[in-house]
Amino acid sequence: xKRILSVVLAVVALGAxxxxxxxxxxxxxxxxxxxxxxxxHAHDVARRIVDEKFDWLETxxxxxxxxxxxxxxxxxxxxxxxxxxxxxxxxxxxGTLAAAQRYPNVIFAHASGFKRWANMATYMADFYQVYYLxxxxxxxxxxxxxxxxxxxxxxxxxxxxxxxxxxxxRTVNPNAEVHVRWIYEWFNxxxxxxxxxxxxxxxxxxxxxxxDSPTVVQVAAEKGLPSFGHYSPMYxxxxxxxxxxxxxxWEKIYEDFLVKIHEGLYTNKNLAHVDYWWLLAQGAVxxxxxxxxxxxxxxxxxxxxxxxxxxxxxxxSVYDLVFIRLNQMADPGITYDPFQGPVYDxxxxxxxxxxxxxxxxxxxxxxxxxxxxxxxxxxxx
Amino acid sequence: MKRIGPFVLERKLHxxxxxxxxxxxxxxxxxxxxAAPVFAGYGVSPWKAYEAIGRGIFGSWPSFSEVLRRxxxxxxxxxxxxxxxxxxxxxxxxxxxxxxxxxxxxxxxxFLPVPDGLKLPLxxxxxxxxxxxxxxxxxxxxxxxxxxxVISTLMLNYVMAYIVEWLVHGPWKGPTMRGFxxxxxxxxxxxxxxxxxxxxxxLTLVLGVVLAFIVAFVLARTKLGYEIRVxxxxxxxxxxxxxxxxxxLSLVMIISGGLAGLAGVGEVAGIHWRLxxxxxxxxxxxxxxxxxxxxxxxxxxxxxxxxxxFGLIFAAGDYMKTVLGLPFQITGVFNGLILFFLIGFDLLMxxxxxxxxxxxxxxxxAGS
Numbered sequence: 240x241k242r243i244l245s246v247v248l249a250v251v252a253l254g255a256x257x258x259x260x261x262x263x264x265x266x267x268x269x270x271x272x273x274x275x276x277x278x279x280h281a282h283d284v285a286r287r288i289v290d291e292k293f294d295w296l297e298t299x300x301x302x303x304x305x306x307x308x309x310x311x312x313x314x315x316x317x318x319x320x321x322x323x324x325x326x327x328x329x330x331x332x333x334g335t336l337a338a339a340q341r342y343p344n345v346i347f348a349h350a351s352g353f354k355r356w357a358n359m360a361t362y363m364a365d366f367y368q369v370y371y372l373x374x375x376x377x378x379x380x381x382x383x384x385x386x387x388x389x390x391x392x393x394x395x396x397x398x399x400x401x402x403x404x405x406x407x408x409r410t411v412n413p414n415a416e417v418h419v420r421w422i423y424e425w426f427n428x429x430x431x432x433x434x435x436x437x438x439x440x441x442x443x444x445x446x447x448x449x450x451d452s453p454t455v456v457q458v459a460a461e462k463g464l465p466s467f468g469h470y471s472p473m474y475x476x477x478x479x480x481x482x483x484x485x486x487x488x489w490e491k492i493y494e495d496f497l498v499k500i501h502e503g504l505y506t507n508k509n510l511a512h513v514d515y516w517w518l519l520a521q522g523a524v525x526x527x528x529x530x531x532x533x534x535x536x537x538x539x540x541x542x543x544x545x546x547x548x549x550x551x552x553x554x555x556s557v558y559d560l561v562f563i564r565l566n567q568m569a570d571p572g573i574t575y576d577p578f579q580g581p582v583y584d585x586x587x588x589x590x591x592x593x594x595x596x597x598x599x600x601x602x603x604x605x606x607x608x609x610x611x612x613x614x615x616x617x618x619x620x
Numbered sequence: 621m622k623r624i625g626p627f628v629l630e631r632k633l634h635x636x637x638x639x640x641x642x643x644x645x646x647x648x649x650x651x652x653x654x655a656a657p658v659f660a661g662y663g664v665s666p667w668k669a670y671e672a673i674g675r676g677i678f679g680s681w682p683s684f685s686e687v688l689r690r691x692x693x694x695x696x697x698x699x700x701x702x703x704x705x706x707x708x709x710x711x712x713x714x715x716x717x718x719x720x721x722x723x724x725x726x727x728x729x730x731f732l733p734v735p736d737g738l739k740l741p742l743x744x745x746x747x748x749x750x751x752x753x754x755x756x757x758x759x760x761x762x763x764x765x766x767x768x769x770v771i772s773t774l775m776l777n778y779v780m781a782y783i784v785e786w787l788v789h790g791p792w793k794g795p796t797m798r799g800f801x802x803x804x805x806x807x808x809x810x811x812x813x814x815x816x817x818x819x820x821x822x823l824t825l826v827l828g829v830v831l832a833f834i835v836a837f838v839l840a841r842t843k844l845g846y847e848i849r850v851x852x853x854x855x856x857x858x859x860x861x862x863x864x865x866x867x868x869l870s871l872v873m874i875i876s877g878g879l880a881g882l883a884g885v886g887e888v889a890g891i892h893w894r895l896x897x898x899x900x901x902x903x904x905x906x907x908x909x910x911x912x913x914x915x916x917x918x919x920x921x922x923x924x925x926x927x928x929x930f931g932l933i934f935a936a937g938d939y940m941k942t943v944l945g946l947p948f949q950i951t952g953v954f955n956g957l958i959l960f961f962l963i964g965f966d967l968l969m970x971x972x973x974x975x976x977x978x979x980x981x982x983x984x985x986a987g988s
Contacts, residue, residue, distance in 0.1 A: 272948060301941050303948040306900040307891045308938070310819065311686060315676075315942040329800050330896060353798060393789065395799035423785065604798050617789060618799070 263323055263497060266316035267300040268309060270328035275426050277451020277470045282327045282350075284471075285489035292494065295501060306330030313338040317345055323500060325493070326350070335359060346507050348496060351396075353603075355514065358507035362492050362515035364523035365396075367403040367602070368568045369485045370447070371577035372526045372561055373467045374407020376482050377445045379545040379557040380465055380538065381408075384415045387438030389448035389455050391425050393617040395605045397449050402609040403577045404447055409611045411547050411557055418443055419614040426451040432458050439464070445482075456481055465538065472529035482538045486525040492517055516599060519569045526565060534561065578602070585610045628976045635969040647965035651958040658953055664944055676939045677932070685818035686938065688825060691931030692890075693718065693883035693902075695828035697909030698916065698923035699835050700879030706839060706918045707872045708852040713758060713773030714880040715906025716780035717751040719898055721881025722888045723784060724750035726792070726803055726895040729810035729888075736809035743810060744827075744885050751881020752874040754780060759873035763866045777906065781898040788895055803895045812890040821890025824882070828924070831879060835920040848872060880906060915962065933958055 267286050271279035279302060290298040299321065301312050309331040316324055317338075323346045326335045332352035339347045339359035347359040355361055377386050386408055390397050405417045418441055420434035431454040435446065439462055446466035448455040453476040459466040460477035468474065468484025492515050499505040505513065517523030528535045534542065542558035549555060552563065567575035580591035584607040591597055597605075608616045622629040635643075656666035677683050697714040704711035724746040728734070734742055758772035787803075794804035812821035839845040847868050850858040858865070887901055888894065895901070908930055915929075916922035937951040 299942070299945055303941075305903050306896060307887075308903075311938060312942055314682065315939065319943060330802070330900065333805065333893070392801060394801060398799075423789075606799060618793070 261501060262295050262297070263501060264297045264299070264319075264321045265323040265325065265497065266313075266319070266321035267298065268304050268312055268316070268324065268326045268331065269300060269302045270304060270306065270330065271302065271426065271451070273300070273302050275451045276453065277426060279327070280451075281470055281487045282325075282489050285493050288490040289493045289497060293497070293501070296497060304331075307334070309334035310338055313342075317342055322346065323348070323497065344507055346500060346505070346510065348510075355511050357509070357511050360496070360505070360510040360513035360515070362496070362517070364487050364489055364492060364515075364517050365399075366485045366487070366524050367399050368519050368577060369524050369526045370400045370404040371407040372565055373447055373483055373485065374404040374409075375411050375557055375561050375564070376407075376534065376538070376542060377404070377447060377467065378408035378411030378415055379542050380482065381412065381415055381445045383442045383444045384412065385441065385443045386415060386417045387435065387441070387443030387446045387459075388417050388419045389431050389434045389438070389446070389450055390419055390421050391449045392423060393421055395603055398608070398616075399602060399605045400449060401612060402605065402607075405609050405611040406577050406582065409609075410549070411545065411560075415611065416613045417611055419612060419616070421615065421617070422450065424450070428452045428454040431455050435459060453477075468528060472527070474529035474532065474535070478535075479537060481528045482535050483526055483528050483533060486527055486530060488523050488525060491521060491523045519565070520571050520573055526561075533565070534558070583610050584608060585612055626975055628974050630972045630974060632970050632972050639969055643965050643968050644962065647961040648958060650965070651961040654961070655954050655957050658950060659946075662946055662950065664946065669940070669944055672943055673936050673939050676943060677935055682817050683935075683939075685815065685820045686935040687928065687931040689818065689820045689891075689931070690934040691927045692821065692825050692828060692886055693905040694909050694912050694927035694930050695832065695924055696824070696883035696886070697880045697906055698912035698927045699828065699832045699920045700876035701909050701913035702916055702918050702920045702923050703835055703839065703848070704872055704876040705913055706852045707848045707869060708855070709759065709762070709869055709872055709876075710770045711755065711758075711773050711873065711876050712770055712910065713755065713776050713877070713906070714883075714909050715902055715904065716773075716777035717754045717877040717880035718884040718887070718902055718906045719777075719780045719784050720750040720754040720877075721747035721884030722895060722901055723780075723787065723884075724881065725810075725885040725888050726787075726806075729806040730792070730803060736807075739807070739809045740812070740823075740889065743889055744882060747881045747885030748878040749881070751884065752878035755873035755877020755880070756870060759869045760866075763869055784895060784898040784901070788897065792895060794894070801897065806889065806893045810889060811893055812886070814890075819891065821886055824886030824890055827882060827886075831882075832920045832924050835875070835879075839920065844868070844871065880909075911959065911963075915966070 269279040269282055273279050273283040283300060286298050286300060290296060304312050306328060309326055313324055325348050327350040329351045332349055332354055335347055335349045336354050336356060336359060339356045343358055349361050351363050352361050388401055390401060401419060408415050408417055418438055420438060422430040422434050424430055431450045435455050435458040444464050446455050446459045448469055453473045456466045456468060456473050456476050460480040465480050465482045468481050470487055472486055473484055474481045527533045539558060543556045545557045546554050547557060549560060564575055576596045578591055578597040580595040581589060581593045582591035584590045590607055606618050606620050608619055652670060659666040659669045697718060701711055701714055725743040728743045728746050754776060758769050761767035761772050762769045788801045792803045794802055796804050812823050814820055815822050847863045850863060851868050892901060912923055912926045912930055915926040933955050937955050940946050940951050941948055
């Protein structure tokens, strides 16, 4: 009996040992505070989801890390025993790469960048398809034909989103304009408020934005104007006025990546070509006023009443069009893309020829403005 | 003199070194005691937290080197500010002067076709000049037009921050950065080397320490230093003695701004290897240096030590965020408390509390 017990104990101990060897301690480095209700907040929500889901996973995080300091924080996380480290700002790219070379046994993943290494992958959840769907709705709801867009920085990511949004608007409302205001901050409620008020004064009556607070939604709602939430679900801030919006699910990427490490598929040797570019089809982004609510019921009637003639589909309501396009893009064999040619920039140049789709490289380096965008556009070719 | 019950408070003009050291240590200890409930409130035992921070920072050379690294820009800016403050010129603009140096260094690193060996020397030279020019503008504005130096130096910080922002979004946006607002990375010849196993760009550190001693020498032993002190301590006497305010204040701000410019060169050539958003380049070093210079009481050499103290506070904050997993606001509260007590206890250095009978007080007052 005693012998059996000792064997059992030994087996259990061995099992525990093997298990602990597969334990993952993941460190997350954020550029902003987790309370910003935008980018860093969304990454942290995702971190907590995966942390709770897997008992082989332990997570730690550091917030408000200046870009030049990322290596210092990586050093500390490694010293603390982290064997997987996520860095979530483009500006962390070179620091993360240097650290990946210094710590070949640690696995790194860098969000939104393009440099990889044997032990460093890249990942991004992008919204451009979702902005297009929101654009369809915005085009149907505007009465003045002017839609306001409060934008953070004139970089390709934001330009791509404004363009996709405008293509959606113009599909439904060929003469509508999207008026853009840049605020040159990711998080600045005061500037977002001023920009929204200026756009309202210009006659804009529907709003979309790229900024890490619900300010635009709130300011528009005060004037009784509809808007689209950004990054986090913003329905609760103005239940009568948030039509839809963009919602991110970083946890889909984190879960996939960490499970593959846990199962031994990803190691510190084979990540040089691992790049997540996850969209609607992978569930990394969602269209909706809040999870599960694609369109706020208050706006269903107006969207059903507006009919458009779409090549290949005939006359459909905007409401139906949103779901047709959503299904086409959410289907694993994606059959539609917003940047499907022909697409003209606002100077009249053909940028996507008939029947063509944009390559990944063209998407992430996009500098042009599509026809329908109004306002300054720094770096316009 | 002030009387509280049986005690009198007496003003001391020159506290001994032991008093300064003792009271500084006391202020940090009190700050740690006051911060303890904050840690406890977050479920972290304060004693364990302090022990972890202490062991974390002093436990290994790579960790301790972070103190030195964070002190480098503070030494350079702080030394320059002690000089300006001695002349009673309130330079709140080290932040902008630092950024000016960073811009000039980036220009040389990326766009000036010079041999590799000349890259770094020219970066430091142009960085000094850019900081000096940015410092000279408010000096001339004050001497020629009577513009308040606090306002003009402060406002020029924002001007320079927006110039940096414009450069990285506009003409200097790096072709290899895929549209993101950064310049391209510096060539290897424009990067500073590190002490082994650290990120301490030692050349800038050595420069800061050497310049601190040179500035101290200038202040104490040269005609210029004498004039600076007279202008600061008694402007009327300076005017009467025929000292040129234009010349003295211009030189002071050329040196003060130039030193901050060198700090900017160190940050881009040592840490970032590119120009990026101004808030990530400087992290308020130019503003922190004001307190560095103030605590150093106008002594350039003392500024080395107060800068190191702030390097330590910053490094402790970094460590708290990661190892103790505390929210970044707690780090801010902790750093703020230490500062608050350092500055608050400062008063104690200049007052002596003495037990005294009433009569004695009167006689001593009559005698003085």
